Amino acid sequence: MTTHGRGRRPRPSAVVGGRATPYLYLLPALLVYGAFLLYPLLRSVQFSLYDWPGFGPSTFVGLGNYVDLLDDRKFHAAILHSLILILFYSILPLVVGLLLAAILRRGRVRGLGFFRVVIFLPQVIALVVVAISWHQIYAPNGPLNDFLRAIGLGSVARGWLGDPTFALPAVGMIGFWLMTGLTMLLLLAGMGRIPDDLYEAARLDGAGPVAEFFAITLPAVKAEIATALVLTVIAALKTFDLVYVTTSGGPGNATTVPSFEVYNRAFNLKDVGSASAVAVVLTALVFVINAGISRIGETGVRR
Structure with a gap:
């Protein structure tokens, strides 16, 4: 009976998956954070570059x-x-x-x-x-x-x-x-x-x-x-x-x-x-x- 499988290192996919696990747990919170904070912030930056009354067409004015x-x-x-x-x-x-x-x-x-x-x-x-x-x-x-x-x-x-x-x-x-x-x-x-x-x-x-x-x-x-x-x-x-x-x-x-x-x-x-x-x-x-x-x-x- 051979023991060639003993002492072998885990496959790279297992290591990567193990390291990624904490980020998978954080993913739902990050999605909520991005949807309700980062996205509105980026949109505010975008709106600040336009002359816009809140409806209708807008005019790009840069800074x-x-x-x-x-x-x-x-x-x-x-x-x-x-x-x-x-x-x-x-x-x-x-x-x-x-x-x-x-x-x-x-x-x-x-x-x-x-x-x-x-x-x-x-x-x-x-x-x-x-x-x-x-x-x-x-x-x-x-x-x-x-x-x-x-x-x-x-x-x-x-x-x-x-x-x-x-x-x-x-x-x-x-x-x-x-x-x-x-x-x-x-x-x-x-x-x-x-x-x-x-x-x-x-x-x-x-x-x-x-x-x-x-x-x-x-x-x-x-x-x-x-x-x-x-x-x-x-x-x-x-x-x-x-x-x-x-x-x-x-x-x-x-x-x-x-x-x-x-x-x-x-x-x-x-x-x-x-x-x-x-x-x-x-x-x-x-x-x-x-x-x-x-x-x-x-x-x-x-x-």
Whole structure:
């Protein structure tokens, strides 16, 4: 009886098939991703090269829509407003969330699970419901102005969403309310992985709460900080629901943002080419900013 078959290498087809198996499992998700994200994105790029009202014939203009955006003050204002909203959606929630998470981590608060649910609650409420609720709060006769009058600050009361100076910060405060809970929970989860031994050793060395925070807590949650920044910056740049329901970009152009400009140009002004160009620029801006944040976050974690 011969044993010529022993020790033979598997046929190339078997090896190739084995290596391809993971990609076959990913194929359905990739098809859905391509159909509902990549294809619309490519079509938007295509539409941005044409002057098209959304129906009927179109005219190829090349990069003309992008050139027009360079001198479009309304578009410049929309970009500036989005960058300002990053302060409310991302920077302030990160600072406040970091402080709250550090206090809860150090204080060992009872009922922490309940607080987590309450703080995360804004994330599960539909943004339209949130926008309508805050629209009522900011109303001239709403709860906010009633409270200001009750404490003797009636001169401060105003129609917050109708004031060109305060409309954008008022929308930003809604974003701050939405994102602070998410940021705090992400950071609190990261702090939960820090061994208690590190804090005990620091206390034995005479370190106080502030020294513990900067020496132990902050370096340990750099990955969570990067994740929180990515999520909140994306939310700030693509915000649409809040602006559409609360101000519709007004008063004037005081609260217009790129996402609202895409809607306004496509459906109100019937300029799909320009709307698509704004959408492509916004997509590129989101990608560049978040790629930079992720890069900085990865560098910090390695160190």
